[in-house]
Amino acid sequence: MTHAPMSATDPGIPARAGHDGARIRSIAIVGGGTAGWLAASMLARALGGTGTIITVVESPAIGIVGVGEATIPPIIDLLHYLRIDEADFIQHTNATFKLGIKFVDWRTPGHAYWHPFGTFGAPLQRRPFHHCWHRARAAGLKLKFNDYSACAALGDAGKFRFPERESGVAGAGLRYALHFDATLVGRYLHDYAQRLGVQHLERTVTGATRRADGALEDLHFSDGSSFSADLYIDCSGFRGQLIEQVLHTGYLDWTSMLPCDRAVAFPAASKSTRPPYTQSLARTAGWQWRIPLQNRDGNGYVYSSAHVTDQEALEDLQAVVGNAPLAEPRMLRFVTGRRRQFWNRNCIALGLASGFLEPLESTSIHLVASGIYHLLEHFPDRNFDPANIAAYNARVIEEFETARDFIVLHYCLVEREDTPLWRYCRAMALPASLQERIELYRGTGRIRTRAADLFSDLSWFYIFSGLGMNPEGHDPLLDAVSPQELGPILASLAAATGALVRAAPPHDSYFGKPLASAAPARAFSGSPTHRSA
Ligand SMILES: Cc1cc2nc3c(=O)[nH]c(=O)nc-3n(C[C@H](O)[C@H](O)[C@H](O)COP(=O)(O)OP(=O)(O)OC[C@H]3O[C@@H](n4cnc5c(N)ncnc54)[C@H](O)[C@@H]3O)c2cc1C
Incomplete structure (x- = not known):
């Protein structure tokens, strides 16, 4: 059966005169997972009033990946950007608060360290506090990490509070993100986008027809119909239906430095109170996550198929979780890496279609949002200026690769050598960009930052320090502060953190009652921060 071609470019919309004649009038988003509906929501918010028609094409026969439950702090800015009420979102997605990630058994079995959100201590001599930390350690002072991180201290106490201006030096450094139910988030964003006028085609x-210049002309559907738009966004998941299957863009495989390539995941009843953080537990062939939601836990084991079978991974996860799965375990395969180009001609890939960094630092959903922010900064017309496309690609590639380096850092600095996977990680070849950061830190305690960094210098410090890398030197500017002066400064910071934690309510106390008073409306800054800490 052949249907007449459909077009998202409504003939009823008058073409504008002059320079506006080449404007994008229609966008087709292929994929109705988190990436597709998030892209549709953000574009509908940004392009509202321009007459641009946005259509999400979603296969009724192909499911969504259905995992993706932990986020990083820019999610809060994103909700504000979308003008979504935070309390309403939390209620409808069974969300809990996340103050960071606690890594257990990574450095050595039995050891734990934090990647908390937010700041650490307070600057001294205009230098970030981690320099003070190195200086104090060199002077022989004994320091406790949680005394200087409000997020880690609250997390270990099972408590949570919102950052508020009046909460002093410790509270000023608080940041948080959310854990949520990925399926409920998909539904929430679907409804939101449709309210903003996004069309939905099941x-x-x-396949697709290509124009003489190689760009996409129109999409072909399994029912014989077709559909055309000016700009295509590929959110079709790992398969990359447009960016790869049609445009053959190519993929860079990073498995040699991020060897985990599979995951098994299932929900289960919670065993305890809900901790306000993600737990990442190193295992023989990878790592397991525990993500607490209001009504259950999300559990998963991310592993290297070269080092454990699917069945062994499932049994290992079941043994650690203890409680029976509340749904059939999902077995997932992936290749860590990225497309050679994220934007190819008139097609932009987002979400799993664009590449995948394994979920250790909960980066994927953020990278979808970030891809749209960058698209808005480089929004094209129908001439698709190659220089504009190249600028977008350069920026997004740098963002992906600096995030990749950050995740590789967690693996390559482990001290454990008890299984083949961990021995491999200690010896594997590293990208030069990461090697440079490690060398600089090892010698000086300084963190080399890059413009596209998603993770701040403090986040890098948390991982270096948590994995036991102590620099050989410290910032000489800190020598101006004597150990006698340092002592009281450190004591007052620790006292401020302690007071903040004592006054905070238990994390569990936020759920089961309306959150409106707990999640006060905070003004959106206007320029979403891409940094997690
Ligand atoms: C093990 C694991 C854990 C993860 N954990 C996290 C996490 O904690 N935090 C985080 O931020 N991210 C996480 N992610 C990533 C996160 O799940 C994804 O980034 C997010 O769900 C977006 O997926 P997606 O929409 O790109 O793809 P999918 O969810 O796969 O959606 C693809 C969509 O495309 C449609 N489609 C496919 N082919 C076609 C076709 N031919 N025609 C029409 N439609 C089509 C499908 O119907 C579906 O709607 C994790 C991923 C994995 C694998």
Whole structure:
């Protein structure tokens, strides 16, 4: 059966005169997972009033990946950007608060360290506090990490509070993100986008026609119909229905430095109170997550198929979780890496279609949002200026690769050598960009930052320090502060953190009652921060 071609470019919309004649009038987003509906929501918010028609094409036959439950702090800015009420979102997605990630058994079995959100201590001599930390350690002072991180201290106490201006030096450094139910978030964003006028087509894309210049002309559906738009966004998941299957963009495989390539995941009843953080537990062939939601836990084991079988991974996860799965375990395969280009001609890939960094630092959903922010900064017309596309690609590639380096850092600095995977990680070849950061830190305690860094210098410090890398030197500017002066400064910071934690309510106390008073509306800054700490 052949249907007449459909077009998202409504003939009823008058073409504007002059320079506006080449403007993008229609956008087709292929994929109705988190990436597709998030892209649709953000574009509908940004392009509202321009007459641009946005259509999400979603296959009724192909499911979503259905995992992706932990986020990083820019999620809060994103909700504000979308003008979504935070309390309403939390209620409808069974969300809990996340103050960071606690890594257990990574450095050595039995050891734990934090990657908390937010700041650490307070600057001294205009230098970030981690320099003070190195200086104090060199002077022989004994320091406790949680005395200087409000997020880690609250997390270990099972408590949570919102950052508020009046909460002093310790509270000023608080940041938080959310854990949520990925399926409920998909539904929430679907409803949100449709309220903003996004169209929804339930069709399976089987191919596309290309124009003489190689750009996409129209999509072909399994029912024989077709559909055309000016700009295509590929959110079709790992398969990359447009960016790879049609445009053959190519993929860079990073498995040699991020060897985990599979995951098994299932929800289960919570065993305890809900901790306000993600737990990442190193295992023989990878790591397991525990993500607490209001009504259950999300659990998963991310592993290297070269080092454990699927069945062994599932049994290991079941043994650690203890409680029976509340749904059939999902077995997932992936290749860590990225497309050679994220934007190819008139097609932009987002989400799993664009590449995948394994979920150790909960970066994927953020990278979808970040891809849209960058698209808005480089929004094209129908001439698709190659220089504009190149600028977008350069920025997004740098963001992906600096995030990759950050995740590789967690693996390559481990001290454990008890299984083949960990021995491999200690010996594997590292990208030069990461090697440079490690060398600089090892010698001086300084963190080399890059413009596209998603993770701040403090986040890098948390991982270096948590994995036991102590620099050989410290910032000489801190020698101006004597150990006698340092003592009282450190004591007053520790006292401020302690007072903040004592006054905070238990994390569990936020759920089961309306959150409106707990999640006060905070003004959106206007320029979303991409940094996690
Ligand atoms: C093990 C694991 C754990 C993760 N944990 C996290 C985490 O904690 N935090 C985080 O931020 N991210 C996480 N992620 C990533 C996160 O799940 C994804 O980034 C997010 O769900 C977006 O997925 P997606 O929408 O790109 O793809 P999918 O969810 O796979 O959606 C693809 C969509 O495309 C449609 N589609 C596919 N082919 C066609 C076709 N031919 N025609 C029409 N439609 C089509 C499908 O119907 C579906 O709607 C994790 C991923 C994995 C694998």
